[in-house]
Amino acid sequence: MAGKPYGSPCRLFCDWTGDPPAEPGWYLRSQGGSVYFIDAQRPTKGRPSRLVLSCIRTDPADVPADATVYEFTWYSRKKRTR
Secondary structure (H helix, E strand, O other): OOOOOOOOEEEEEEEOOOOOOOOOOOEEEEOOOOEEEEEEEEEOOOOOOEEEEEEEEEOHHHOOOOOOEEEEOOOOOOOOOO
C-alpha cells in the first residue's frame, strides 16, 4: 500500500447539485482501489454546493458485503492564482 496507513483520517471535498452524493456510513471507492469510510459530512461555509466529507482510510478487504459503496473519480483542481 502506498500512501497513508489504514485507519488514518482524511477530508475529501465534493461538488454536487441536487441530493448529496454520499451519506455518513457509506464507503467511497476510487478507481485506483482506495476505500474511504464516510464518518461525517457538512457543506462548506463559503460554497454550500461543496460538501466536506470527513473520512477514514479503510482496507478494501474490511468493507462489509452489504455496505453501500459509492464509486468516484479523482480530478485535478487548478489552484487560483492571485
